[in-house]
Amino acid sequence: xxxxxxxxxxxxxxxxxxxxxxxxxxxxxxxxxxxxxxxxxxxxxxxxxxxxxxxxxxxxxxxxxxxxxxxxxxxxxxxxxxxxxxxxxxxxxxxxxxxxxxxxxxxxxxxxxxxxxxxxxxxxxxxxxxxxxxxxxxxxxxxxxxxxxxxxxxxxxxxxxxxxxxxxxxxxxx
Amino acid sequence: xxxxxxxxxxxxxxxxxxxxxxxxxxxxxxxxxxxxxxxxxxxxxxxxxxxxxxxxxxxxxxxxxxxxxxxxxxxxxxxxxxxxxxxxxxxxxxxxxxxxxxxxxxxxxxxxxxxxxxxxxxxxxxxxxxxxxxxxxxxxxxxxxxxxxxxxxxxxxxxxxxxxxxxxxxxxxxxxxxxxxxxxxxxxxxxxxxxxxxxxxxxxxxxxxxxxxxxxxxxxxxxxxxxxxxxxxxxxxxxxxxxxxxxxxxxxxxxxxxxxxxxxxxxxxxxxxxxxxxxxxxxxxxxxxxxxxxxxxxxxxxxxxxxxxxxxxxxxxxxxxxxxxxxxxxxxxxxxxxxxxxxxxxxxxxxxxxxxxxxx
Numbered sequence: 313x314x315x316x317x318x319x320x321x322x323x324x325x326x327x328x329x330x331x332x333x334x335x336x337x338x339x340x341x342x343x344x345x346x347x348x349x350x351x352x353x354x355x356x357x358x359x360x361x362x363x364x365x366x367x368x369x370x371x372x373x374x375x376x377x378x379x380x381x382x383x384x385x386x387x388x389x390x391x392x393x394x395x396x397x398x399x400x401x402x403x404x405x406x407x408x409x410x411x412x413x414x415x416x417x418x419x420x421x422x423x424x425x426x427x428x429x430x431x432x433x434x435x436x437x438x439x440x441x442x443x444x445x446x447x448x449x450x451x452x453x454x455x456x457x458x459x460x461x462x463x464x465x466x467x468x469x470x471x472x473x474x475x476x477x478x479x480x481x482x483x484x485x486x
Numbered sequence: 487x488x489x490x491x492x493x494x495x496x497x498x499x500x501x502x503x504x505x506x507x508x509x510x511x512x513x514x515x516x517x518x519x520x521x522x523x524x525x526x527x528x529x530x531x532x533x534x535x536x537x538x539x540x541x542x543x544x545x546x547x548x549x550x551x552x553x554x555x556x557x558x559x560x561x562x563x564x565x566x567x568x569x570x571x572x573x574x575x576x577x578x579x580x581x582x583x584x585x586x587x588x589x590x591x592x593x594x595x596x597x598x599x600x601x602x603x604x605x606x607x608x609x610x611x612x613x614x615x616x617x618x619x620x621x622x623x624x625x626x627x628x629x630x631x632x633x634x635x636x637x638x639x640x641x642x643x644x645x646x647x648x649x650x651x652x653x654x655x656x657x658x659x660x661x662x663x664x665x666x667x668x669x670x671x672x673x674x675x676x677x678x679x680x681x682x683x684x685x686x687x688x689x690x691x692x693x694x695x696x697x698x699x700x701x702x703x704x705x706x707x708x709x710x711x712x713x714x715x716x717x718x719x720x721x722x723x724x725x726x727x728x729x730x731x732x733x734x735x736x737x738x739x740x741x742x743x744x745x746x747x748x749x750x751x752x753x754x755x756x757x758x759x760x761x762x763x764x765x766x767x768x769x770x771x772x773x774x775x776x777x778x779x780x781x782x783x784x785x786x787x788x789x790x791x792x793x794x795x796x797x798x799x800x801x802x803x804x805x806x807x808x809x810x811x812x813x814x815x816x817x818x819x820x821x822x823x824x825x826x827x828x829x830x831x832x833x834x835x836x837x838x839x840x841x842x843x844x845x846x
Contacts, residue, residue, distance in 0.1 A: 332512035337505075344505035345498055354506060361515035362522070363805055367783055369611040370736035373645030380735065387805070424497040443491065444498035475490055 328368045331377060332361060339378070343385050345440045348429045352389070360384030382441075383455045390433045427477050435470040442467055569682075572608050573690065573745040574640040575668035575737070576700040580686035581608055581638055582679065606637030606675060610743060611645075611733075636674035638683060642736050643667050665689060667737065696745035697789060698730030704740045704785045707802040710812045717815030718760055721790050721797050727753035728789040735783045743784065756824075757790065760799065763811055763818035 326334075336357070343353035343360075360381045364371045371380050428436060434456060441452045453460045568583035586607030636658070643664055658674035661681075666689040672680040690700035731744040748756055786801040799813040803820055811818040 328516070329512040332515070336508035336511045340508045340511070341502040341505040345502055350506040357508075357511060358515055358518065361511060362519045363783060365515050365519045367611055367735060369645060370642060370733070373642065373736075384805070391808070420493060421497045421500050424493050425501055428494075428497065439494065440498060443494045444502060471490060471494075474494070478490070 326372055326377075328365050328372070331372065335378060335381075336361075339381055339385065342382060342440065342445065343389075345444055346385060346433075346437050347389050348436075356385045356388040357381075359388040379455060383457070386434075386437050386455060389437070423478070423481065424474070427474050430477075431470050431473065435466045435473075438463055438466040439470045571695045572638070572640075573694045573696065573698065573700075573742050574610050575642060575666065575733075575743065576690050576741050577640075577666045577668040577670075577687055578690050578694045579638070579640075579665075579670060579683060579688075581683055582606075585637055608638045608640065610640040611642075611736075637672070639671040639673065641669045641671070643669050645669065645736075663687065667741070690742065694742065694745055696730070696747035697726070697728040697791070698742050698745040698787070700742050701739050702730075702732065702787065704732055704734060704782070704787075705800060705812070706782075707800070707808045707810055707812050708817060710798075710800050710814050717813035718757070718790070718797060718799060719815070721757060721792055723750075724753040724757050724790045724792050725750055726791045727756045728787075728791070730787040730789060732785050732787065733783070734785065740785070753790070756788070759821070759824050760788070760811065760813075760818070763821055763824065765816060765818055 339360070340353060340357055343357045344350065347353045347356055363384045364377065364381050371377050428439065431439065437456065438452055441447045441455060442449075447455075449460045449463045452463045456463060456466075569580045570583040571578050572581055573579075643666075659677065659680070661672040661675075661677075661684060663670050663684040665687040668687070670684055670687055672683055675683075693699050727748040729744075729746045729748070730742060732740040733743040734740055782802055782805045784804040786803070788799045788801060790797045790799070797813070799811055801811050801820070801824065802809050803825060809820050811820065811824065
């Protein structure tokens with residue numbers, strides 16, 4: 313067997329499998345928060361990774377692979393939502409017994425999670441990128457392929473919706 | 487109630503910990519990507535083989551060992567016959583016309599198939615024929631043969647080809663040059679030929695020799711509106727058709743990654759293939775088709791020239807966005823006939839049949 317050859321200092325690029333091993337858990341968390349459930353998160357991440365694998369030479373060397381895959385996750389999710397979900401009737405999303413074995417979160421956290429699930433997909437993505445990933449508006453705009461102003465507007469509307477619904481529930485409880 | 491934004495942060499972090507396991511993500515993604523390409527290319531394969539075998543591109547186990555000698559530079563260049571132009575990354579470069587297209591040299595055939603294509607080719611990232619097996623292929627004589635890379639590898643500047651020990655023969659010469667935004671690597675080719683290839687590489691100013699702009703805005707599927715408002719239905723015959731493939735990832739702007747110009751006869755076949763496409767009922771105009779397509783990683787512009795006028799259609803075939811053909815008036819569904827020259831030029835007419843992929 314021949315030894316690997318050095319091609320004039322061409323920078324080493326991560327192998328796809330190595331990169332996924334290192335980053336998959338981070339991206340799966342993002343996908344889970346964006347989609348709201350494990351099955352859709354797995355599907356969205358798989359679609360994104362397939363796309364990345366098919367162009368790995370370019371994705372790994374010329375762009376931030378994380379950003380590329382996040383964008384693909386968002387596209388996969390919003391595409392499915394556009395096709396299938398908008399016909400569905402929203403239901404209350406509460407703590408799932410399927411998550412047995414993990415301590416249930418506090419009641420207000422459960423309630424907020426349920427309300428997040430009712431946000432339109434792009435508002436939800438913007439909120440996750442802002443409040444979970446801690447991204448700047450410009451970074452979010454790149455992933456969502458829109459202007460920074462649109463991102464601000466999406467987040468503003470999402471927060472207004474969440475506040476209104478939380479206040480409404482509190483008033484009803486009282 | 488605690489601060490809304492803080493509650494939001496707490497909620498997202500709390501639930502992020504409940505995301506599912508990721509242990510098999512890479513293997514599954516790779517497996518599914520290969521399966522998808524196999525399905526896509528099953529129809530392509532028969533036509534490709536039908537073209538390659540008569541042209542003598544394939545080798546059989548009975549082929550005699552080639553007699554090696556050291557030809558002169560003049561002989562080498564003369565042996566190459568005609569040359570053709572290839573485009574990638576806004577750069578065009580000349581290669582011997584006899585070289586293969588796509589990454590055909592990386593094909594390694596299962597037992598009973600013609601065998602690896604023993605010819606240099608032009609290799610670029612993006613959708614294309616799949617490398618069908620690992621470093622070696624078992625041929626019908628039971629011998630393992632390595633599938634070494636030979637030819638021109640085109641990559642975005644700084645990316646470089648990812649080559650391992652099984653990809654390149656031990657004594658293969660490697661020549662490199664960077665032009666514009668592209669790194670060009672010529673592998674296992676005689677020096678005179680490599681020199682001519684690399685010295686021909688130039689940045690595309692305006693359009694390349696196939697009539698494709700080096701860069702152009704790429705509309706999303708359903709967002710392209712033809713100025714002529716007649717689309718493909720107005721084209722009765724064509725003088726030529728330019729196939730312009732643009733990459734949307736890894737470049738600052740949509741950048742030409744491959745091109746080909748079809749003459750009248752092949753162009754007419756392309757036009758027939760386009761007309762045979764079914765209207766996409768789900769995305770029919772008017773009323774605004776889905777403004778999707780942001781998931782595209784590549785897109786193809788077809789430029790149909792007729793009597794000095796150019797009619798444009800966009801083919802969206804990659805990524806997670808909606809797929810289809812958009813001529814500015816009608817949205818049509820994709821077909822194998824149309825995808826084949828896009829994934830693997832050159833255009834050779836319609837695919838007559840598809841075959842199951844061995845082992846699929």
